[in-house]
Amino acid sequence: MWESLKYKFEKYPARMNVASKMIELGLRVGKDHKIYCGDLKISDVALAKAANVDRKAIKLTVDFILNDEKLSNIFENIFPAGTLLKNIAKNLGLGVIEIEVGEENTGILANATKIISEEGISIRQAYASDTQLEEIPRLTIITEENVSGEIIKKFLKINGVIRVSVY
Structure with a gap:
């Protein structure tokens, strides 16, 4: 845009x-x-x-x-998306997955949510920064519970994923 x-x-x-x-x-x-x-x-x-x-x-x-x-x-039609839970997730007992993406980013959200779903974990929120506005675009996913570090390997196999942080 x-x-x-x-x-x-x-x-x-x-x-x-x-x-x-x-x-x-x-x-x-x-x-x-x-x-x-x-x-x-x-x-x-x-x-x-x-x-x-x-x-x-x-x-x-x-x-x-x-x-x-x-x-x-x-x-005239822009409205705020609401509260991003990332900074308060720890206080709420939620997990955070941050995925840095590159130029090729088609399907990252779909693949990431599939991986999380296969782990049996519910997603509370997902937020993707605009690839044209951000120097380093990120997909942030807030989960109902913390995810294991093992899941990072699965995310890194997604085409276009550069780095993954779980906290």
């Missing part, structure tokens, strides 16, 4: 930073020219700090988005 939008921002690096941060955080633009995370209004100052730009860049980016039909159709 990002590759198809990047050219619209290529002449405006600050706007590109803002748009990237918005996509990363699941922020949308409202018709009222405000930025939201779900129904929570985000301050221009907070977003500017997070995107490492000045406040003026936020307003310019929002105006730019709303004046472009393709961009507005995308950015």
Whole structure:
């Protein structure tokens, strides 16, 4: 997705930073020219700090988005995906599997979930980072229980998997 939008921002690096941060955080633009995370209004100052730009860049980016039909159709409809359990999994007694993927990544989620299912373990959550937005894309799978280290060997046999961490 990002590759198809990047050219619209290529002449405006600050706007590109803002748009990237918005996509990363699941922020949308409202018709009222405000930025939201779900129904929570985000301050221009907070977003500017997070995107490492000045406040003026936020307003310019929002105006730019709303004046472009393709961009507005995308950015008016972004919603956050919800809580990623990765950082609190240990506290909840859940397992975490992190799989770094390469350029060839078709079927990794399907193969990984099959391996976990064959172990008789339930999956609570799966999250794949965008291969166009992340330098090192990862598939993170949260399981109902910890998985054994032996499962790593099975994951490493999946085409496109570079590295696997289980914790």
